[in-house]
Amino acid sequence: MKIMMKSFFIILMLTMIISMMILIISKKTIVDTQKSTPFECGFNPMSYSRLPFSIHFFMIAVxxxxxxxxxxxxxxxxxxxxxxxxxxxxxxxxxxxLILMAGLVHEWKNGMINWSK
Structure with a gap:
């Protein structure tokens, strides 16, 4: 039982030492706020959330x-x-x-495919 306890503490100490060495030696010491924020469809998640959304972009995605x-x-x-x-x-x-082409013609006539509109 004592051998198991000693082994456990040795493993625990080695794990903690390796973890501390990784934190100290790691190259990423400078935190870049832009890289650590989530990216959602071109929106800045920290800005005002009620900005107008481009319906044209949504239609192209659909x-x-x-x-x-x-x-x-x-x-x-x-x-x-x-x-x-x-x-x-x-x-x-x-x-x-034919159903697919009818949908394409409908989208074309309604101007959903024109990006410059």
Whole structure:
């Protein structure tokens, strides 16, 4: 039992010594306030929180998510094409792409894709 206690204290002392050496020797002694603050979508979290948010930026982000999910849905369709009936695959693919293109035309006509607006 005494050996276990001695081992425990030796390990505890070594851990504390190594931790103190790391704190003393570490290169990051200067705290940079800008690097230690969280970054949220281009906003400074320490400033006034009721600043106007660009709806155009939000719409571009939503459009990106829609087209990102589109790729996720198209990839399995290509794999399924090899195993299922080609006619059902074509109907499903064309319907999906028509809905996607209709959404793109709608966004285009409403000016959501024009960044300079």
């Amino acid at each position: 459009i990106f998510l829609i087209f990102d999910i589109e790729i996720i849905l198209i990839m399995p369709m290509i794999i399924v094409m090899k195993t299922s009936m080609v006619m059902y695959w074509m109907i499903t693919s064309i319907t999906f792409l």
